[in-house]
Each structure stands twice: as structure tokens, then as C-alpha cells.
Amino acid sequence: MIYIRSALFNVVFYVNLALFLVLGAGFYFTPRKWSIRALQVWARSSLFWLRVIGGIRMEVRGKEHIPPGACLVAGKHQSFWETFAILPLLDDPAMVLKKELTYIPFFGWFIYKFRMIPVERSAGTQALRTLVEAAQEAIAANRQVVIMPEGTRRAPDDPPDYKPGAAALYGKLDVPCIPFALNSGLFWPRRQFLRRPGTIVISFLEPIPPGSNRKLFQSRLETAIEGETAHLVAEGRRVL
Numbered sequence: 001m002i003y004i005r006s007a008l009f010n011v012v013f014y015v016n017l018a019l020f021l022v023l024g025a026g027f028y029f030t031p032r033k034w035s036i037r038a039l040q041v042w043a044r045s046s047l048f049w050l051r052v053i054g055g056i057r058m059e060v061r062g063k064e065h066i067p068p069g070a071c072l073v074a075g076k077h078q079s080f081w082e083t084f085a086i087l088p089l090l091d092d093p094a095m096v097l098k099k100e101l102t103y104i105p106f107f108g109w110f111i112y113k114f115r116m117i118p119v120e121r122s123a124g125t126q127a128l129r130t131l132v133e134a135a136q137e138a139i140a141a142n143r144q145v146v147i148m149p150e151g152t153r154r155a156p157d158d159p160p161d162y163k164p165g166a167a168a169l170y171g172k173l174d175v176p177c178i179p180f181a182l183n184s185g186l187f188w189p190r191r192q193f194l195r196r197p198g199t200i201v202i203s204f205l206e207p208i209p210p211g212s213n214r215k216l217f218q219s220r221l222e223t224a225i226e227g228e229t230a231h232l233v234a235e236g237r238r239v240l
Contacts, residue, residue: 078185
């Protein structure tokens with residue numbers, strides 16, 4: 001049964017995405033904030049179908065730690081799930097993502113419309129400068145900059161591999177950083193077809209206030225995220 005439900009959900013998910021991109025093309029010409037609201041509606045609809053068809057629910061913990069207005073949000077990246085599930089949890093998210101996604105017709109056009117932050121990771125130090133400049137613009141617009149510090153999806157048991165991007169942003173933006181942990185990789189594994197029923201938990205942790213040096217920040221961020229992630233993964237495995 002899990003194979004049937006997974007197949008059905010995957011079809012519905014991508015049909016739902018295609019419909020948003022095509023039928024919602026008019027939002028490319030509306031004010032950006034309207035377009036963000038439409039994106040959040042799509043994300044909620046995807047979470048609805050995931051719950052109804054795939055049997056995967058979502059639990060949010062620590063949302064009270066997210067301040068109103070501008071901040072840096074940095075967390076674990078285990079699956080495709082968090083790239084859309086986090087969108088309705090923030091008022092005006094500016095997601096850091098790989099530039100290759102902008103080359104996809106419709107999808108890439110909307111990335112620019114939403115003023116997300118594409119980064120060409122192979123560009124080295126120039127990529128960091130571009131990232132910081134775009135993030136500063138987003139913070140000036142009172143948005144929440146969202147970054148996955150490891151840069152790519154990693155399985156729940158993979159050792160951490162934190163890149164310098166989050167620390168570079170923290171050092172330049174002068175806003176609090178809200179770490180988050182999750183266990184999505186247990187239920188929506190990367191590069192796998194199956195969607196395993198259960199509850200994905202995303203947990204927002206105590207903010208790291210601005211003002212620390214980058215090395216201390218990097219240590220605090222990794223310790224907070226990895227410790228809570230280990231707890232959530234163990235909790236999720238008990239019910240699998």
C-alpha cells in the first residue's frame with residue numbers, strides 16, 4: 001500500500017506544482033507580496049495532499065522563537081520537504097537556493113519574481129559576495145532570509161558538513177539567527193520514491209543574537225541544530 005500511496009502522491013504533487021506555475025502565471029505580474037502569498041497557498045496545498053494521500057503530517061515546535069520582521073533562519077536539510085513546508089511558517093521568506101533552478105522554465109521565472117536568492121556555488125568567494133549582497137537587500141525589505149548551511153540534502157545519519165554561507169550572512173546582516181532542526185529525511189528520503197507515513201517535526205530553536213564572532217556563531221549553530229536533529233530523528237524512528 002505504501003508504494004501505491006507514494007506513487008499517487010508524487011503524481012498529485014507535481015501536477016499541483018505544474019498547475020500553480022501555469023494557471024498562476026498571472027501572479028508574475030502582481031505585486032511581489034501577492035505572489036508570495038500565492039506561493040504559500042501552493043505550499044499549504046502540497047502539505048494537505050501529503051497528509052491525505054501520503055499519511056505524513058507536520059508538527060511545528062518553537063514557532064514563538066521566530067521574531068516579527070527581518071531575521072536569518074538557518075537549519076537542517078534532509079529532503080525536498082522543508083524547501084516548501086517552511087514557506088507558510090514565515091511572513092516573507094527569501095530562500096537561498098542553487099542557481100541551476102533558475103534555468104527551469106516558469107519555475108525559474110518565479111524564483112526571480114519572488115526575489116529568492118540564487119547562488120552559483122561553483123563561483124567560490126564571488127558566490128559569497130553575491131549571497132551577502134542579495135541577503136542584505138532582503139533584510140532591508142524586512143524579510144526572513146532562509147539558508148540550509150550544509151548546502152545540499154543529507155541523510156539523517158550523515159555527519160554534518162556546514163559550509164561558510166550562514167556564518168558569512170550572520171556576520172554581515174546584524175539580525176538574530178533562528179536555527180531549526182527536523183527529521184524529514186525519515187519520511188521523505190532524498191533521492192527515493194517512497195513517502196513513509198508519520199509525523200515530520202520541524203523545531204525552531206532559541207535565537208542566536210547578533211554580535212558574536214563567526215567562529216563562535218558557527219559552533220553554536222551546528223551544536224544547536226545537530227543536537228536537536230539527533231533528538232528528533234530518534235523520536236521519529238520510534239514510531240516508524
